[in-house]
Amino acid sequence: xxxxxxxxxxxxxxxxxxxxxxxxxxxxxxxxxxxxxxxxxxxxxxxxxxxxxxxxxxxxxxxxxxxxxxxxxxxxxxxxxxxxxxxxxxxxxxxxxxxxxxxxxxxxxxxx
Amino acid sequence: xxxxxxxxxxxxxxxxxxxxxxxxxxxxxxxxxxxxxxxxxxxxxxxxxxxxxxxxxxxxxxxxxxxxxxxxxxxxxxxxxxxxxxxxxxxxxxxxxxxxxxxxxxxxxxxxxx
Numbered sequence: 307x308x309x310x311x312x313x314x315x316x317x318x319x320x321x322x323x324x325x326x327x328x329x330x331x332x333x334x335x336x337x338x339x340x341x342x343x344x345x346x347x348x349x350x351x352x353x354x355x356x357x358x359x360x361x362x363x364x365x366x367x368x369x370x371x372x373x374x375x376x377x378x379x380x381x382x383x384x385x386x387x388x389x390x391x392x393x394x395x396x397x398x399x400x401x402x403x404x405x406x407x408x409x410x411x412x413x414x415x416x417x418x
Numbered sequence: 419x420x421x422x423x424x425x426x427x428x429x430x431x432x433x434x435x436x437x438x439x440x441x442x443x444x445x446x447x448x449x450x451x452x453x454x455x456x457x458x459x460x461x462x463x464x465x466x467x468x469x470x471x472x473x474x475x476x477x478x479x480x481x482x483x484x485x486x487x488x489x490x491x492x493x494x495x496x497x498x499x500x501x502x503x504x505x506x507x508x509x510x511x512x513x514x515x516x517x518x519x520x521x522x523x524x525x526x527x528x529x530x531x532x
Contacts, residue, residue: 310461337518348422348507348522349462356517364519396461403511403518404450404469409461 308332312397312410319387319417327382327413329397337400338380339364339407340372342393349396355380356403387417421445422510424523432531437495439506439526444489447513452520453482453493454507462507466493470512498530 313328329338336357341349341364351364353372361372369391371383380399384391394414398407423442431437439453449470454462468475468482468491475482481494495502508523 339519341522346427346524348420348424348509348524349520350522351519354517354519362517398461400518403516405518406452406464406467407518407520408464409454411459411461 310397310399310408310410312395312413314413315411316414317416319384319415321387321389321417323387324383324385325387325415326384327395327397327415329380329382329399329410331378331380331397331399331408333399333401333408334377335399335401335408336377337403337407338374339398339400340370340380340382341396341398342366343396343412344393352382352395389417391415392417420521420524421448422508422521422523424508424526426526427524428527428529430529430531431498433500434497437493437498437502437528437530439493439495439508439528441491441493441508441523442489443491443510443521445510445513445521446489447516448510448521449512450510451482451484451491452509453480454509455502456505456507456525465506495528498528500530500532503528503530 355374358377452467509520
């Protein structure tokens, strides 16, 4: 009964370091999304995928890359971390475009 | 440019009374609206949705109302319970090439007092 699982839950990076956030879903959903949430703001879409092997840019894609090599996994990469990328990152998935998205519990990322 | 706005950052309500949360949007292409509930250190949890072909949707204690002409939706929680204390996000999607992409409001912190 896992739903959407995000790894890791917390991470501290130094400016310029790289890392990958992993999202895994076990609901066989086609659509997957990465959001970031900053204080006083709603969630903003970084990248999304409408199926295995596809990715597309969201509202705030700069500084991030994604890959969806397997249907159940959606990876978010930071090639050269910047303090402005300090945020809480949420992954979500949905069966179709017009069905509710299911969210993971987030990854809290701090860039020093 | 924020297309979904929740103008009340916080709401305090007594247990057993009605909670009314409001949300305004600017994009007339939005045709699917959702409310999410979020507890600290957890991801948002889907609460209720409504499509633009309806003006009301009800699920237990939760009712969402949509006023398309005013570009306004609201969430009513009756009766409010202590477990309803959380942040509530309004979200919307729709239009050409939307692919289910959601635009979120900034959230309303609800506190239910005994």
